[in-house]
Amino acid sequence: MSRIKPLSFTILGALALAVTTASCGDDSSSTPERLVLVAYDSFTPPEGAFDAFTAATGIEVDVAVGGDAGELVAKAALTAGNPEGDVLWGVDNTLLSRALDADVFDAYVSNAHPLDASLVAAGANSVTPVDFGDVCVNYDIAALKALGLPAPESFDDLADPAYSGLLVVASATSSSPGLAFLLATVAQFGDDWPDYWSRLVSNDVLVVDGWSDAYYTAFSRYGGDRPLVLSYASSPPAEVLFADPPLPADADAPTGVVTSTCFRQIEFAGVLRGTDHVAAARLLVDYLVSDEFQSLLPESLFVYPANTATVLPESFVRHAPTITSPLVLDSAVIAANRAAWLETWSRIALP
Amino acid sequence: MIARLRWVGATVLVAVAVVIPLVGLAVDSLRGSDITAVWSRSGVSEAVWFSLGQGALSTIAAVVVGLAPAWALSRFDLPGRRVALTALTIPFVLPTVVVGAAFLAALPDRFDRSVLAIVLAHVFFNVSVVVRTVVPAWSAIDEYLLDAARTLGASPFTVARTIVWPLLRPALTGAAGLVFVMCATSYGVVRLLGGPGRSTLDVEIYRRAVDLADVSGATVLAVAQSLVIVALFAVWSRSATHRTSISTARRRRAPIAVTAAVWTLVASFATVPGALVLASFRSASGWSTAGWRAVFTGGDGLRVPVDVGDAIVNSLVFAVLAALVAVPFGVALARAAVSSSSRLADFVASLPLGSSAVVVGLGIIVTYDTGVFDVRGEWWLVPLVHAAVALPFVVRAVIPMVEAIPPGLAQAAATLGASPGRRWLDIDLPLLRPALATASAFSLTMSIGEFGATSFLTRRDTTTLPIVVDTLLGRAGSLPHMTAFAVASVLLVLTVVAVTTVDRSVRA
Numbered sequence A: 001m002s003r004i005k006p007l008s009f010t011i012l013g014a015l016a017l018a019v020t021t022a023s024c025g026d027d028s029s030s031t032p033e034r035l036v037l038v039a040y041d042s043f044t045p046p047e048g049a050f051d052a053f054t055a056a057t058g059i060e061v062d063v064a065v066g067g068d069a070g071e072l073v074a075k076a077a078l079t080a081g082n083p084e085g086d087v088l089w090g091v092d093n094t095l096l097s098r099a100l101d102a103d104v105f106d107a108y109v110s111n112a113h114p115l116d117a118s119l120v121a122a123g124a125n126s127v128t129p130v131d132f133g134d135v136c137v138n139y140d141i142a143a144l145k146a147l148g149l150p151a152p153e154s155f156d157d158l159a160d161p162a163y164s165g166l167l168v169v170a171s172a173t174s175s176s177p178g179l180a181f182l183l184a185t186v187a188q189f190g191d192d193w194p195d196y197w198s199r200l201v202s203n204d205v206l207v208v209d210g211w212s213d214a215y216y217t218a219f220s221r222y223g224g225d226r227p228l229v230l231s232y233a234s235s236p237p238a239e240v241l242f243a244d245p246p247l248p249a250d251a252d253a254p255t256g257v258v259t260s261t262c263f264r265q266i267e268f269a270g271v272l273r274g275t276d277h278v279a280a281a282r283l284l285v286d287y288l289v290s291d292e293f294q295s296l297l298p299e300s301l302f303v304y305p306a307n308t309a310t311v312l313p314e315s316f317v318r319h320a321p322t323i324t325s326p327l328v329l330d331s332a333v334i335a336a337n338r339a340a341w342l343e344t345w346s347r348i349a350l351p
Numbered sequence B: 001m002i003a004r005l006r007w008v009g010a011t012v013l014v015a016v017a018v019v020i021p022l023v024g025l026a027v028d029s030l031r032g033s034d035i036t037a038v039w040s041r042s043g044v045s046e047a048v049w050f051s052l053g054q055g056a057l058s059t060i061a062a063v064v065v066g067l068a069p070a071w072a073l074s075r076f077d078l079p080g081r082r083v084a085l086t087a088l089t090i091p092f093v094l095p096t097v098v099v100g101a102a103f104l105a106a107l108p109d110r111f112d113r114s115v116l117a118i119v120l121a122h123v124f125f126n127v128s129v130v131v132r133t134v135v136p137a138w139s140a141i142d143e144y145l146l147d148a149a150r151t152l153g154a155s156p157f158t159v160a161r162t163i164v165w166p167l168l169r170p171a172l173t174g175a176a177g178l179v180f181v182m183c184a185t186s187y188g189v190v191r192l193l194g195g196p197g198r199s200t201l202d203v204e205i206y207r208r209a210v211d212l213a214d215v216s217g218a219t220v221l222a223v224a225q226s227l228v229i230v231a232l233f234a235v236w237s238r239s240a241t242h243r244t245s246i247s248t249a250r251r252r253r254a255p256i257a258v259t260a261a262v263w264t265l266v267a268s269f270a271t272v273p274g275a276l277v278l279a280s281f282r283s284a285s286g287w288s289t290a291g292w293r294a295v296f297t298g299g300d301g302l303r304v305p306v307d308v309g310d311a312i313v314n315s316l317v318f319a320v321l322a323a324l325v326a327v328p329f330g331v332a333l334a335r336a337a338v339s340s341s342s343r344l345a346d347f348v349a350s351l352p353l354g355s356s357a358v359v360v361g362l363g364i365i366v367t368y369d370t371g372v373f374d375v376r377g378e379w380w381l382v383p384l385v386h387a388a389v390a391l392p393f394v395v396r397a398v399i400p401m402v403e404a405i406p407p408g409l410a411q412a413a414a415t416l417g418a419s420p421g422r423r424w425l426d427i428d429l430p431l432l433r434p435a436l437a438t439a440s441a442f443s444l445t446m447s448i449g450e451f452g453a454t455s456f457l458t459r460r461d462t463t464t465l466p467i468v469v470d471t472l473l474g475r476a477g478s479l480p481h482m483t484a485f486a487v488a489s490v491l492l493v494l495t496v497v498a499v500t501t502v503d504r505s506v507r508a
Helices: A005-025 A052-057 A069-078 A098-100 A139-148 A176-202 A210-219 A235-241 A278-288 A297-301 A315-320 A331-349 B010-032 B035-040 B044-075 B079-095 B096-106 B116-138 B143-151 B156-184 B188-193 B201-211 B217-240 B256-279 B290-296 B306-337 B341-348 B356-369 B381-404 B407-415 B421-451 B463-475 B478-507
Strands: A034-039 A062-066 A086-094 A128-140 A168-169 A207-208 A228-232 A257-273
Touching: A005 A331, A034 A069, A052 A062, A052 A278, A062 A207, A069 A086, A069 A098, A069 A176, A069 B201, A086 A098, A086 A278, A098 A128, A098 A331, A128 A139, A128 A176, A128 A278, A168 A176, A168 A210, A176 A228, A176 A257, A176 A331, A207 A210, A207 B116, A210 A228, A210 B306, A210 B463, A235 A257, A235 A297, A235 A315, A257 A278, A297 A315, B010 B217, B010 B306, B010 B341, B010 B356, B010 B381, B044 B116, B044 B156, B044 B201, B044 B217, B044 B256, B044 B341, B079 B116, B079 B256, B079 B478, B096 B116, B096 B188, B096 B256, B096 B421, B096 B478, B116 B156, B116 B188, B116 B256, B143 B156, B156 B217, B188 B201, B188 B463, B201 B356, B217 B356, B256 B478, B290 B306, B306 B341, B306 B381, B306 B421, B306 B478, B341 B381, B356 B381, B381 B421, B407 B421, B421 B478, B463 B478
Parallel strands: A034 A062, A034 A086, A168 A207, A168 A228
Antiparallel strands: A086 A257, A128 A228, A128 A257
16 A cells, blocks of 8 residues: 555645635625725725725725736636626726626626716626726927927827927737727727828837836936827826925916827726625725715826716816817727737837 | 555646646637637737747857856866855746846846846856756766877867767757757746747737736637647757766866856856845835835835735745645655656656646636636635646656665565555655655745746735736836845745755755
């Protein structure tokens, strides 16, 4: 007989014991003590944003950030049915179809609060719109003045040799604003968008991995040498609020927005399929679109609230341009073409 | 039949952790998507060519860099020869993310994400393979043979061409083959040091599955990667003719220049971990301990989904559990392979070696995803897969020792009435102790540094140190980067401690 079997049995026994203990640790009751809200890295609501929810329900909320928006959706797809949390915040209209195809969410759309009807995802019964924003090219007012250049006004200006080597954007394959900018050019130029990108590339556009690389490394406001950067329509109010040294509240923003380049990004939240706490998770989704939570979003995430009853703060009214007719693409069209567009785009724009 | 039962545990482990996931992937890739469409996508053929191209470049560089110290350490006796030999071979056991992070820290920013950085890191790793393989072969070349040739009027070139080269060739081609396999399938180093257009197949698989949510594309690539690895191993095993040679050890005293050159190389190797530790104290605005404070306070304020302290505990617990599984199972496999010279046991032990850890990780999450078999969120998955990954190395460390046990000993003890348990305790265990220690050290270091499969399997509460390093390096800002370098330093220390403690416990 084997001489090692007793040892292997001991180990198997120990493992089995450990496994049973671990699975007994799961809380399967329907009113949990805490819920896990999975979100992208830049989800930064202020301290205490969930206190009202905890006070009303007795449930604590843990925020688990897991990469940028694209990574978040991919991980949710790989863990569909056996999720890492209970509710997901932050899949946007450019990536929504991926999440829906992977069957990431449980069927639930919150109707607890009045929501902007134009934001609701057609044909999706599992996600609730939580906020929206516009991805646009921004410019550094002082840096352009120093170069003696007027602010660009259109996509064509960006490809004009006068602005050669001045624009930095995030990659469409690894960043959600990057993808939004690609979609903006598709919406603007239709089938001719690859030609436009070829022009941008000959005009020495810089493509970096993510939004923060673009904004905080390559943008001239933060030590880089590019005065034109892909960012959001809400970036100018952020520049005023977070200015260092502080700016007076009535100061002009140091950056501007090229309003004709804006693409509308809508973010959604949903109950993750496979959570043990469906009822509690639905309550949390309701809370995410309540005025209490929505009113915190503009000055922390720099997005616009989806709740129509929420009043915009002064900083937004004053510094954020109103984007009356943003570029839009139907999410079904995005879903059908995204892979092919990214292929073509990679070939043109990635070194 | 009963003899087979001894290693049924190891077989089940390999089946569950490696074979079933690979089959699951293959089935998925056939069912899921249009294979030709995936192949024609951009990035795929680039990844294949980049894998092979940088693999070839890294191999040439590692062999060229490795030959010089191999020559010096074989032919000359120089001060600190053993220390130099150890210093040049340690990099091989270091976790890939540690080496990747160290090169990020050591190279000027403009070399980040360049082919040069990747090749340098591969050279750092693989010089050890060249030195380890070539030094014994070169030491075994009889000096008298060379003297005789010289006396007969052969030029140094003729001596090198007609005597040294033919005697070194098997060791050299074996080393080059292994280095090529390691570099062409490199993952951790390329994840950290590569960039757009600089992905190996493994990195491209991860990128598609996790960054792009293109799981079907990733599965097709995973099948391709498995085929590439089988082909690489076929080529390697033909080139590697293993021959143990006995050192004649008649070494001359080294000229000053040779000693200086060897020690310069050792010193330059030491700058790599040195740069890592330094970088953990270097913020954008001068020296700071903020990175280390973040390590010890659990990483508050970093906005990463992990607690660094938890990750240290996870890494250690997983490493010990993996060793507790891999070592006994490996010993059982080694004994089966030796006693019955069972080719099946040998095959089982080689399977994890012939599969990419990344592919195994992806295979597990796409295969075990339904009903009661949905174990994607289970913590024990991680040490289980680590055990499977370490198994081949445990078996290879134990086999020579098992072969060395005289079979008569156990029979004699049995005749004298010793029970099987007694024979194991009194005969086999003491004889196998050094091998068990080496095997444990291998298993511990492989688990602590495992990155390929782990990058698919960990979750928020099961994160390990290599995952933390990668996550932090992916964040913008100087605090996350300092913390990443600090965590990588911890990982470096843990690895070295694991190797040396186990090594010392054997000698004690």
